[in-house]
Amino acid sequence: MKILVCMKQVPQKDAPLKLNEAGTWIREDVSYEVNEPDAFALEEALRQKEKHSGEVVVITAGPARAMQVLREALAKGADRAIHLEDNAFVGLDAYNTARAIAAAIKDEKFDLIFTGLQSDDYGYAQTGVILAQILGLPHATIIMQIEKNEAGIRVKRELEAGFFQFVDVPLPAVLTIQSGINKLRYATLIGIKQAKTKPMRKVALAEVQSAMGNNLQKIDKMYIPEKSKNTEFLEGSPGEVAKKLVEKLKNELRVI
Amino acid sequence: MAETILVIVEQREGKLNRVSWETIAAGQAIAAETGWTLEAAVAGANVSAISGEVAQKKVSKVYDVESAKLEPYTPDAFAHALKSFLEKHPAKLVLMPHTYQVRDFVPKLATAMETTAITDAVGYKYEGGKLSFTRQMFQGKFMADVSFAGTGPCFVTFQNGSFRGDKAEAGGGAAAVEAFNVDVPDGVIRNKPQEVFKEAKQAVDLTQAEIIVSVGRGIKEQKNIELAKQLADALGGELAASRPICDNGWLPMDRQIGSSGQTVAPKLYLALGISGAIQHIVGMKGARSIVAINKDSEAPIFEISDYAVVGNLFDIVPPLIEEIKKART
Numbered sequence: 001m002k003i004l005v006c007m008k009q010v011p012q013k014d015a016p017l018k019l020n021e022a023g024t025w026i027r028e029d030v031s032y033e034v035n036e037p038d039a040f041a042l043e044e045a046l047r048q049k050e051k052h053s054g055e056v057v058v059i060t061a062g063p064a065r066a067m068q069v070l071r072e073a074l075a076k077g078a079d080r081a082i083h084l085e086d087n088a089f090v091g092l093d094a095y096n097t098a099r100a101i102a103a104a105i106k107d108e109k110f111d112l113i114f115t116g117l118q119s120d121d122y123g124y125a126q127t128g129v130i131l132a133q134i135l136g137l138p139h140a141t142i143i144m145q146i147e148k149n150e151a152g153i154r155v156k157r158e159l160e161a162g163f164f165q166f167v168d169v170p171l172p173a174v175l176t177i178q179s180g181i182n183k184l185r186y187a188t189l190i191g192i193k194q195a196k197t198k199p200m201r202k203v204a205l206a207e208v209q210s211a212m213g214n215n216l217q218k219i220d221k222m223y224i225p226e227k228s229k230n231t232e233f234l235e236g237s238p239g240e241v242a243k244k245l246v247e248k249l250k251n252e253l254r255v256i
Numbered sequence: 257m258a259e260t261i262l263v264i265v266e267q268r269e270g271k272l273n274r275v276s277w278e279t280i281a282a283g284q285a286i287a288a289e290t291g292w293t294l295e296a297a298v299a300g301a302n303v304s305a306i307s308g309e310v311a312q313k314k315v316s317k318v319y320d321v322e323s324a325k326l327e328p329y330t331p332d333a334f335a336h337a338l339k340s341f342l343e344k345h346p347a348k349l350v351l352m353p354h355t356y357q358v359r360d361f362v363p364k365l366a367t368a369m370e371t372t373a374i375t376d377a378v379g380y381k382y383e384g385g386k387l388s389f390t391r392q393m394f395q396g397k398f399m400a401d402v403s404f405a406g407t408g409p410c411f412v413t414f415q416n417g418s419f420r421g422d423k424a425e426a427g428g429g430a431a432a433v434e435a436f437n438v439d440v441p442d443g444v445i446r447n448k449p450q451e452v453f454k455e456a457k458q459a460v461d462l463t464q465a466e467i468i469v470s471v472g473r474g475i476k477e478q479k480n481i482e483l484a485k486q487l488a489d490a491l492g493g494e495l496a497a498s499r500p501i502c503d504n505g506w507l508p509m510d511r512q513i514g515s516s517g518q519t520v521a522p523k524l525y526l527a528l529g530i531s532g533a534i535q536h537i538v539g540m541k542g543a544r545s546i547v548a549i550n551k552d553s554e555a556p557i558f559e560i561s562d563y564a565v566v567g568n569l570f571d572i573v574p575p576l577i578e579e580i581k582k583a584r585t
Contacts (some may be wrong), residue, residue: 011394013473014531014552017394017397026394026398093372094372095372098367120395121393121394123375123376123391123392123393123395123534125359125363125376126362126375129360129361129363129364129367130364130367133363133364133367133368139331140447141356142356142360142516159356159357159452160355160515160516161516161518161519162454162455162510162516163452163454164452164453164454164455165452167447167448167450168447169446169448179503180499180500180502180503180504214406215405216372216404217374217402217403217404217405217406218403218405219393219400219401219402220388220400220401220403221400221401222398222400224399225396225559226399227559228559229559229560229561230562231558231559231561231562231564232562232564233563233564233565233566234563234564234565238567238571238572238574238575239575241565241567241576242572242575242576242579243579245563245565245576245579246579246580246582246583248547249491249547249580249583250583253523253545255466255467255524255545256491256583
């Protein structure tokens with residue numbers, strides 16, 4: 001199976017974020033990491049390849065820093081990488097991101113395309129499904145299991161409140177992968193070494209721009225959320241805080 | 257000409273998903289401010305009972321978007337049917353609840369109509385004749401006002417709990433219901449869905465718990481779960497967790513709180529090392545009181561907490577257990 005994994009670089013989970021001057025996005029000077037569901041998507045692609053052989057290709061759209069995500073993926077076992085490299089890719093809506101990816105892979109034929117189910121920064125949860133529509137492929141979202149069968153694949157979709165559903169999907173198809181579908185592997189030293197010699201194709205904005213359009217949605221303003229609750233911060237040594245909290249639990253919240 | 261707002265209510269296997277009332281309430285609020293007309297639609301096979309129920313609310317019209325091929329749900333059939341409907345009955349704004357089903361088909365539908373969806377919104381603003389929608393960004397660390405740059409129809413999905421479903425106003429009389437029979441040609445539906453099922457019988461029903469102690473990534477290692485268990489025991493409460501803890505297998509899946517787990521509303525929700533990602537918050541924001549202990553002073557969980565402790569949970573929880581035991585004797 002030939003599998004494409006779409007990956008995104010996002011700020012680290014506990015990185016302190018600051019608004020940019022325009023108040024429309026964050027300042028770029030933070031530490032980044034791979035979007036967590038995308039890491040699970042990569043792992044799943046590697047496992048499918050180990051079972052059925054084939055090729056795993058990883059793609060990202062972002063500035064030079066985003067290449068780190070691809071390097072790590074190659075070190076974990078992906079065969080080659082595609083980097084849509086431009087600062088402009090940061091500000092794209094999901095529609096344009098999907099159109100750029102579709103344009104970058106137009107000469108390739110994948111059996112499966114994976115994305116994480118959503119990104120930890122914008123949280124569109126749309127890019128995979130939009131990509132499927134652009135490519136004319138069937139899709140299934142929030143996937144927790146993938147089994148190949150004669151007709152295509154059988155996937156396990158997660159629904160709300162602990163429900164699941166198996167769905168038979170013909171190939172080629174696009175799947176959005178849920179965190180926790182598998183256990184992530186670490187890159188080995190040999191893998192890290194080999195990654196340096198694996199192919200990395202750079203795609204400039206100009207090469208895909210004709211396939212793109214104006215963003216269809218726009219962030220007018222980003223800001224720190226207003227508190228909906230009057231939060232009381234309890235301070236002091238651990239012992240003091242414990243005493244204060246128990247007093248609140250007992251006298252204010254009346255749960256003790 | 258007055259613009260139309262269309263609310264697409266959600267049904268599954270012939271039953272209305274109650275979260276749809278929240279979307280109706282949102283549509284009514286936006287209609288009142290903009291002066292636009294509010295209509296509703298329900299898509300499925302034999303949905304007239306549901307459209308009848310929706311017609312009791314203050315909406316000007318309800319459409320049955322009907323086809324036998326809409327049952328069971330598939331994204332292909334839903335996108336096809338709703339696109340056919342919207343081409344005949346254009347709407348400026350299309351509102352839906354942000355459910356797993358909607359997020360499965362709405363990006364496809366919007367793309368097929370060369371437009372876009374603002375997903376997981378928690379509110380809206382109407383200022384100077386311009387509509388924008390508020391949504392959380394960076395896992396709730398920021399809010400943003402997002403607006404449409406295209407011509408529409410503009411799709412918006414609302415997060416659970418953003419509007420009060422019980423505030424959906426009843427109408428003066430039943431609104432007219434109109435059937436829209438849609439043809440879904442062979443070959444449109446490519447996926448074959450099987451029965452919906454539950455993994456295992458749920459051993460614990462956290463929805464009935466009055467006190468819940470919940471752990472997140474901040475617990476660091478599986479062996480530290482025991483500390484949280486001791487705190488839950490001291491309080492006489494149940495132990496629960498955010499998704500990553502259950503993904504790691506540190507606690508069983510049936511103790512997961514959030515969009516993919518249980519939705520709870522206890523008297524006390526004590527969050528240990530939980531940052532408060534949106535997917536978790538939607539499962540517990542109905543708690544009567546929320547106490548959070550987290551080392552990151554900017555963790556979004558503090559936005560909705562009544563009492564907050566910024567610090568290392570491993571320093572605070574042991575004396576807390578001792579103090580609770582003292583208070584109980």
